[in-house]
Amino acid sequence: MMRPYRVEIPQENLDDLAARLAATRFTRPLPGRGLGVPADRVQHLVEYWRDGYDWRASERQINAHPQFTTEIDGLDVHFLHIRSAQPDALPLILTHGWPMSVVEFLPLIDLLSDAFHLVIPSVPGFGFSGTPREPGWNRRRIAAAWAELMHRLGYERYGAHGNDVGSLISLELGRLDPHRIAGVHVTQIFSLPSGDPAERAKLGPDDQAKLAILERFMAGRSAYLTLQSTQPQTLAHALADSPAGQLAWNLQLFGETVSDDYILTNxxxxxxxxxxGSSALIGYHGNRPPAEPSSVPLGVACFADDFFPSIRPLAERDHSAIVHWNEYDRGGHHAAQEEPRLLADDIRTFFTARR
Incomplete structure (x- = not known):
């Protein structure tokens, strides 16, 4: 059963949030560089969150689109569902990443809804979907829930797009539901080099440069992933108590390339x-690459400033059906926010060929 849904946060919750923001105890800046999110950046955003940011405006932006929940595998799944005016439009399910939400894809709706029926779910444990009450909600189980969701909506052939964690879920959906999936389009392929020096030696200069970016990220900015993959409950105690702490934790993967309002909405x-805590479970419950490659047609849009660049020879090692690969000279990890038209055009081009 599909139940209509609206985001309606009680005012007392917002009042509590405002009081906690006003009582924030800011940490002192540490000496040195590269130590994490700067203290002055967090202080600036907390002050704006308290005095300038309008949650109700963000709520209205989300509620401008039809939303529903339905129970799948014992868990409520929240999703936006925007039907195209074109009856023969291709259904497309878009999966957000971490630390994002369905808000990630709001800029794509007007750009894609002429050609696609859009389904934009909240990943289980994120935002407005239910939180898992048992172990095992890894990306394969989420992909199975997506396949069931599309079946319930009456979509027997559809496409998938994802970013960040959503890329991993979308790829898994292609493996799980290959006879119904027209194609999978992603903004990252998380293919890492093996320990074989010969594999690295075969990479050309451009791919060596991407590998250097990737390795800098893993060496200097991946602590969040280690903690979420090992101690999500420990982390949750701190973030549930402190909205400023939640902001700082999210901010490490947002940087300066998206708007303050977008950061604060998430x-x-x-x-x-x-x-x-529950959003960290997708890492904790296992996301190792599967042994078998996917045979579903795969499209990749690579944006120049993505801190986790896709390296084509490594991607082709792990995926046998890459039929579309575009590299852009702008945009980054949050392409739907940074370069929505560029991303929408790439999605449209890929799926036009799949029709």
Whole structure:
């Protein structure tokens, strides 16, 4: 059963949030560089969150689109569902990443809804979907829930797009439901080099440069992934209590390339729904690459400033059906926010060929 849904945060929750923001105890800046999110950046955003940011405006932006929940595998799944005016439009399910939410894809709706029926779910444990009450909600189980969701909506042939964690889920959906999937389009292929020096030696200069970016990220900015993959409950105690802490934790993967309002909307969703811990479960419950490659047609859009660049020879090692690969000279890890038209055009081009 599909139940209509609206985001309606009680005012007392917002009042509590405002009081906690006003009482924030900011940490002192540490000496040195590269030590994490700067203290002055967090202080600036907390002050704006308290005095300038309008949650109700963000709520209205989300509620401008039809939303529903349905129970799948014992868990409520929240999703936006925007039907195209074209009856023969291709259904497309878009899966957000971490620390994002369905808000990630709001800029794509007007750009894609002429040609696609859009389904934009909240990943289980994130935002407005239910939180897992048992272990095992890894990307394969989420992909199985997506396949069931599309079946319930009456979509027997459809496409999938994902970013960040959503890329991993979308790839798994292609493996799980290959006879119904027209194609999978992603913005990252998380293919890492093996320990074989010969594999590295075969990479050309451009791919060596991408590998250097990737290795810098893993060496200097991946602590969040280690903690979420090993101690999500420990982390959740701190973030559930402190909205400023939630903001700082999210901010490490947002940087300066997206708007302050977008950053705060996502931080607010995580804090107001108490999903800091449950959103980490997707890493904790296992996301090792599967042994078998996917045979579903795969398209990749690579954006120049993505801190986790896709390296084509490594991607082709792990995926046998890459039929579309575009590299752009702008945009980054949050392409739907940074370069929505560029991303929408790439999605459209890929799926036009799949029709």
């Amino acid at each position: 931080a607010a969703i995580y804090w107001l729904t108490d999903t800091a």
